[in-house]
Amino acid sequence: MLTNKQKQFLRSEAHSIKPIFQVGKDGVNDNMVKQISEALERRELIKVSILQNCVEDKHAVAEQISSGTESEVVQVIGNTIILYKESADHKEIKLP
Numbered sequence: 001m002l003t004n005k006q007k008q009f010l011r012s013e014a015h016s017i018k019p020i021f022q023v024g025k026d027g028v029n030d031n032m033v034k035q036i037s038e039a040l041e042r043r044e045l046i047k048v049s050i051l052q053n054c055v056e057d058k059h060a061v062a063e064q065i066s067s068g069t070e071s072e073v074v075q076v077i078g079n080t081i082i083l084y085k086e087s088a089d090h091k092e093i094k095l096p
Contacts (some may be wrong), residue, residue: 002084006095010045010074013093014082019049023065027056035066040071040085044093050079059078 002010021036039046050058062081066073069090071085086092 010084014045014047017047017092019047019080021048022051023061024051025053025055028061028064036065037069040069042090044087045084048081050087052083059092061081
């Protein structure tokens with residue numbers, strides 16, 4: 001579980017990152033969760049964009065992805081989800 005200070009730090013780190021995944025009308029599927037998990041292992045911090053044609057609630061989508069990838073939801077802002085997961089092999093981010 002991330003503290004508020006850690007979330008604030010990660011939000012500032014994620015500010016310049018572009019979303020690398022998009023959730024559309026089909027919602028979250030197993031293949032997407034697998035790819036997001038691999039990206040989190042490489043990058044530790046990613047953004048996921050939710051398209052307007054997605055029928056699911058953005059917070060529900062964030063929870064599905066978070067539980068499937070065993071990551072932390074840093075923030076859901078607008079139609080963007082910021083996710084963090086500490087990498088085993090490629091640790092670059094040092095949390096306060």
